[in-house]
Amino acid sequence: MYKIGVIGDYDSICAFGALGLDIYPCDSADDAETQLKKLADGNYGIIYITEQYIEKMPGLFEKYMERQTPAIIPIPSCKGSTGFGIGNVKKYVEQAVGSDIIFNDNN
Amino acid sequence: MAQLNVNPTRMELTRLKKSLATAIRGHKLLKDKRDELMRQFLDIVRENKALRENVEKRLSEANQYMAVAGSVMQREALASALLMPKQGVTLKIGTKNIMSVDIPTFEVKTKTDSKTDIYSYGFVNTSGDLDNAISIFSDILPDMLKLAEHEKSAQLLASEIEKTRRRVNALEYVMIPNYQDTIRYITMKLDEAERSNTTRLLKIKDMMIAENIEAK
Numbered sequence: 607m608y609k610i611g612v613i614g615d616y617d618s619i620c621a622f623g624a625l626g627l628d629i630y631p632c633d634s635a636d637d638a639e640t641q642l643k644k645l646a647d648g649n650y651g652i653i654y655i656t657e658q659y660i661e662k663m664p665g666l667f668e669k670y671m672e673r674q675t676p677a678i679i680p681i682p683s684c685k686g687s688t689g690f691g692i693g694n695v696k697k698y699v700e701q702a703v704g705s706d707i708i709f710n711d712n713n
Numbered sequence: 714m715a716q717l718n719v720n721p722t723r724m725e726l727t728r729l730k731k732s733l734a735t736a737i738r739g740h741k742l743l744k745d746k747r748d749e750l751m752r753q754f755l756d757i758v759r760e761n762k763a764l765r766e767n768v769e770k771r772l773s774e775a776n777q778y779m780a781v782a783g784s785v786m787q788r789e790a791l792a793s794a795l796l797m798p799k800q801g802v803t804l805k806i807g808t809k810n811i812m813s814v815d816i817p818t819f820e821v822k823t824k825t826d827s828k829t830d831i832y833s834y835g836f837v838n839t840s841g842d843l844d845n846a847i848s849i850f851s852d853i854l855p856d857m858l859k860l861a862e863h864e865k866s867a868q869l870l871a872s873e874i875e876k877t878r879r880r881v882n883a884l885e886y887v888m889i890p891n892y893q894d895t896i897r898y899i900t901m902k903l904d905e906a907e908r909s910n911t912t913r914l915l916k917i918k919d920m921m922i923a924e925n926i927e928a929k
Contacts (some may be wrong), residue, residue, distance in 0.1 A: 608804040624799035651804040677865035684776040702871040
């Protein structure tokens with residue numbers, strides 16, 4: 607059985623605790639990085655992490671991208687979205703297709 | 714013209730012809746794989762985009778409520794309200810196979826079925842905004858799971874497509890032309906040897922006839 611973890615600053619993620627997800631409040635990106643490593647090697651299938659933190663560790667994010675689990679999903683924090691998450695989706699399209707054909711449609 | 718470094722022999726020619734046939738077959742198969750992966754990927758990534766936009770919108774909505782709740786209530790009260798969750802979530806991971814890429818599927822199991830169990834606090838000491846925020850969070854949880862599934866699939870498929878595309882291109886633009894050129898080179902070399910052999914025989918025949926005439 608796997609678990610779902612949430613990493614971020616307390617204000618952004620405290621409500622997820624009420625839903626039964628495991629929350630790991632972190633005060634800094636360094637903190638979040640050690641926490642993420644710990645969870646990723648542990649029994650976690652999905653790790654939601656606020657964009658503000660995951661942005662600062664692109665190497666780690668890419669390392670876990672190749673693995674089947676855990677799925678590391680950036681979520682916006684309470685300060686709003688930085689565009690990192692949606693930018694990633696764009697990156698996948700570029701990687702697969704060669705140029706971005708999904709986001710250009712709508713503009 | 715690039716050709717492989719091989720001896721122009723008949724045996725080598727047969728071997729190369731066999732390799733070329735395999736390469737062409739592999740190229741066709743990989744091309745089909747790439748096309749199908751691409752089709753699946755585009756479906757998934759479109760949905761991924763829609764889900765992400767929706768989740769981000771709803772999350773910011775919920776965070777607004779949380780901000781209000783946080784300002785109305787004391788920080789400690791808010792923290793203690795959320796301290797002991799009644800609900801628990803476990804995750805079951807299955808795998809789905811798309812063109813030999815293993816894609817995880819997530820299935821979530823909650824500890825209790827009751828919908829009200831997400832409210833882990835009494836309503837007396839807490840702000841109504843907190844209820845709103847929590848209810849939105851619980852509404853988007855299924856979408857967030859789907860988002861996780863789609864995003865992981867998109868990641869895995871994208872890297873697989875990249876790899877497959879590289880293989881297809883290597884076969885199409887390097888391996889197959891190389892084989893074809895080498896086969897042409899060997900065929901020409903063999904034909905040439907054949908011709909020189911024939912002329913030599915003709916020449917020898919002429920010389921022998923001339924010798925015979927002289928001897929008479």
